[in-house]
Amino acid sequence: MRADARKNRDHVLAVAGAALAEHGVDVSLRDIARRADVGLATLLRHFPTREALLEALLHTSFEELTARADALEASGSPEEALVVWLRDCVGWTTEYRGVTVLMAAAIEDTESALHASCVTLRAAGARLLTRAQAVGAARADIDGTDLFALIAALAWLGDQPALAPRAGRLFDVVASAVLTGAAAGDDSAAGGAKSVAKGIV
Structure with missing residues (x-):
């Protein structure tokens, strides 16, 4: 994985961890993508x-x-x-x-x-x-x-x-x-x- 792609993935994970800790596992993936300032397609590319x-x-x-x-x-x-x-x-x-x-x-x-x-x-x-x-x-x-x-x-x-x-x-x-x-x-x-x-x- 390229360094920039890994950085984006790690950022999404950090944001997702905070969102799940706050709202539980039912938090929407779209909301996680929005919080991470990435498109839903980008999130799904890393985590389908x-x-x-x-x-x-x-x-x-x-x-x-x-x-x-x-x-x-x-x-x-x-x-x-x-x-x-x-x-x-x-x-x-x-x-x-x-x-x-x-x-x-x-x-x-x-x-x-x-x-x-x-x-x-x-x-x-x-x-x-x-x-x-x-x-x-x-x-x-x-x-x-x-x-x-x-x-x-x-x-x-x-x-x-x-x-x-x-x-x-x-x-x-x-x-x-x-x-x-x-x-x-x-x-x-x-x-x-x-x-x-x-x-x-």
Whole structure:
């Protein structure tokens, strides 16, 4: 890519990031083009679909969350690693309102520009879940797809102004339901899981 074309692309991305952070993923591509002071055709030449634009914006974040899962898998206790990563993912998805709706669709749509990144992210979470299940720290009747759906549901709560104040407490409730507390030898599985979920920042 020529230097001037790359500069234009980076400018459009910067403007798009600000617009999506302000208005969510439903902001019109025409409005993004107007804000960037380029024609819609120019924007579409770089990013032919909304998903392609989001993939370009979010690619680094996807990679960072995947790397974060790898680091937690190698260091933290299984239950702590799982909850920390869940919290990180939910926090990240609230950066662009409505992004989880597109991610949930993209993971089943092999033609979506977001598909590969979403599948990789789901696999990272599934590894942390499997590790926690192996030591009895997480319930055995859920899988990586369930975990991905829970992230989407918790992120949706954070997107709703009337429900956002409850999002932190409900994260703890969901994390307590995912964990069993068995790895810590707690006589009360629910109580042990709740303390782990609430104790991790």
